[in-house]
Amino acid sequence: MPDETGLPARRSASVKITDVAAAAGVAPMTVSRVINTPDRVSPETTARVRAAIERLGYVPNLIAGGLSSRKSRMVAAVVPTIAHPMFAGVVQAFSDSMRQAGYQVMLSISGYEDTDDEAMFRALLGRRPDALLITGSAYSPATRQMLQEARIPTVEIWDVSTRPIDMMIGFDHAQVGAEVASFLLAKGHRRFASLSAGDSRALARARGFRERLAAEGLGLVAEDIAPAPSTIGAGRAWLRRVAQGVGEKRCAVLCSSDLMAFGVLTEALARGLAVPGTLAICGFGNFELGAMCEPAITTVNLEGPGTGREAASFLLRRLAGEASTVADRVKVPFQIIERATT
Amino acid sequence: MPDETGLPARRSASVKITDVAAAAGVAPMTVSRVINTPDRVSPETTARVRAAIERLGYVPNLIAGGLSSRKSRMVAAVVPTIAHPMFAGVVQAFSDSMRQAGYQVMLSISGYEDTDDEAMFRALLGRRPDALLITGSAYSPATRQMLQEARIPTVEIWDVSTRPIDMMIGFDHAQVGAEVASFLLAKGHRRFASLSAGDSRALARARGFRERLAAEGLGLVAEDIAPAPSTIGAGRAWLRRVAQGVGEKRCAVLCSSDLMAFGVLTEALARGLAVPGTLAICGFGNFELGAMCEPAITTVNLEGPGTGREAASFLLRRLAGEASTVADRVKVPFQIIERATT
DNA sequence: CTGAAAGCGCTAACAC
DNA sequence: GTGTTAGCGCTTTCAG
Secondary structure, eight states: OOOTTOOTTOOOSSOOHHHHHHHHTSOHHHHHHHHHOGGGSOHHHHHHHHHHHHHHTOOOOHHHHHHHHTOOOEEEEEESOSSSHHHHHHHHHHHHHHHHTTOEEEEEEOOSSOOOHHHHHHHHHHTOOSEEEEESOOOOHHHHHHHHHHOSOEEEESOOSSOOSSEEEEOOHHHHHHHHHHHHHHTTOOOEEEEEESSHHHHHHHHHHHHHHHTTTOOOSEEEEEOSSOOHHHHHHHHHHHHHHHHTSOEEEEESSHHHHHHHHHHHHHTTOOTTTTEEEEOSSOOHHHHHSSSOOBEEEOOHHHHHHHHHHHHHHHHTTOOOOGGGEEEOOOEEEOOTTO | OOOTTOOTTOOOSSOOHHHHHHHHTSOHHHHHHHHHOGGGSOHHHHHHHHHHHHHHTOOOOHHHHHHHHTOOOEEEEEESOSSSHHHHHHHHHHHHHHHHTTOEEEEEEOOSSOOOHHHHHHHHHTTOOSEEEEESOOOOHHHHHHHHHHOSOEEEESOOSSOOSSEEEEOOHHHHHHHHHHHHHHTTOOOEEEEEESSHHHHHHHHHHHHHHHHTTOOOSEEEEEOSSOOHHHHHHHHHHHHHHHHTSOEEEEESSHHHHHHHHHHHHHTTOOTTTTEEEEOSSOOHHHHHSSSOOBEEEOOHHHHHHHHHHHHHHHHTTOOOOGGGEEEOOOEEEOOTTO
């Protein structure tokens, strides 16, 4: 008799391990072994079970398995955006590495606004990820406590300024700003401007930049903030607004990203400002765009994909049972790449 | 007596519903109700339970709950890359919409190579997502069957050329190519070239372009393929290679994306080729870059975020119990946006 | 090498 | 409005 759907011999709504076991004439536990520890099952049994799995189209319920073994084989990743090449690269590399090791990534895009991070992390931790990747450190004390009590390997990337929850891969954003300032000073610049995105790390770079200049007794011709994340449009719009003041004499500007820098560059060329003659421009992030445009943009290199891979390897090592070491707190090196805009 | 860790009065390794129930003096089921259906519990009880939850730092195990209720409240999303603004936009919008509705996104970045899609989908479906977003349609028959047997709402985006598994939001890539050809013909062009990324959909656009021109008795001066995904660098490298042939007489080129188009544009300007005088360029995707660079690039607009949001709303509607309708097969409109490079 | 029993942490279904 | 019972589909543990 055909079932309700009218389809002939339809497979059961969801094939489970007991169905496979019955079909293969073994205990459910043996099916489980064939899947998870095949070397502990005889070749003949394995073959029979495999055939049954194939025939029934069995897809093991990892949720049920995870509940039992207390391992979800999922990891959570939190980034502010993936619209930026930097974070897209981090997420892509991280996700590749984790997937190869059998982990599935739950992605949370947190945005830059301070929305309810506690609710977000609660939703994440409720799914019992085996490990956690977090970008930055703008969480509340309550959230911090929740993360610590989750007692899972956690790596924070993209910053080093706070006491870490667990592991950390990042760098000092203020230091980047300061080093760019030093670099530009060494090139003979004396007039400066800064265009920053409104997120805490971009602002830290702008601050480092400003303070290093202040130490030389120099101020900024313009110091502006655009909503995060930084965009090409924000760069163009900014220069359109400040071109009069900034463009009247040789000036060097630090931008929050190569995207913004490209916007400033494009607007400068459209206005006939010489780059780097009248306006020197430094970006951040070393995106393909900055390397490929004309003139190519001086920037700060950071290895997003490298960070993603390293974060994965930190977590995987911990998941494999290795203890925490001091080396789990890594300062990512960065380099200023001088190109044609300075 | 302190526990093994030596920490004073440390909270249990993991607080569970029975702990909260005991602390509040109620049954576990009542705790569950306070969390999931608060209106069915008296205010006093709710208050007591809430206090216990707070005090113990209870984070409900959604995995266990999901196993019981057969709802994981997770959705899987598969995209070839997130390094491209188009897919980054789709994923970001999709993930926002789903998260607002209480769903967590499991992201799988499949790449463009034909790796083992069956293994990937098996890993995904094993986590029993409540719904599925898939980009494109390059899966094997076995995978297709697996997806159908999962019997969960599924939406395929970014293409319409195949018979869908379930819902679909996309457009005909060959048609896009053909319409760009018509557009360029109408502008008086008679010499053409095409630079395509090597993925099936970009190739379909290139084919549509070629065939529409062939119908007019016109061939292509150059027709090249670069590895997917398309990049700025590939665009520059291509023109460097073919500049002699392509640049000797007025020519119009179709690129797989605005990124590639920007690469071609930049190389053209660097070589002193007039754009659009000598070389006309059309991109695809309507990325910010193409709109903001000088000269701005003619492109095909597609609303990535809109697609992501619509995909989410399709799935959510289905998850809310609404039946499938014909309107679940949507052809996304696209428009040629004429800017300065044609 | 294989199996049986017990239970992971929660919720559906049914009492009361 | 609240509690009890019986699983969800798998793996752990212990026997053989």
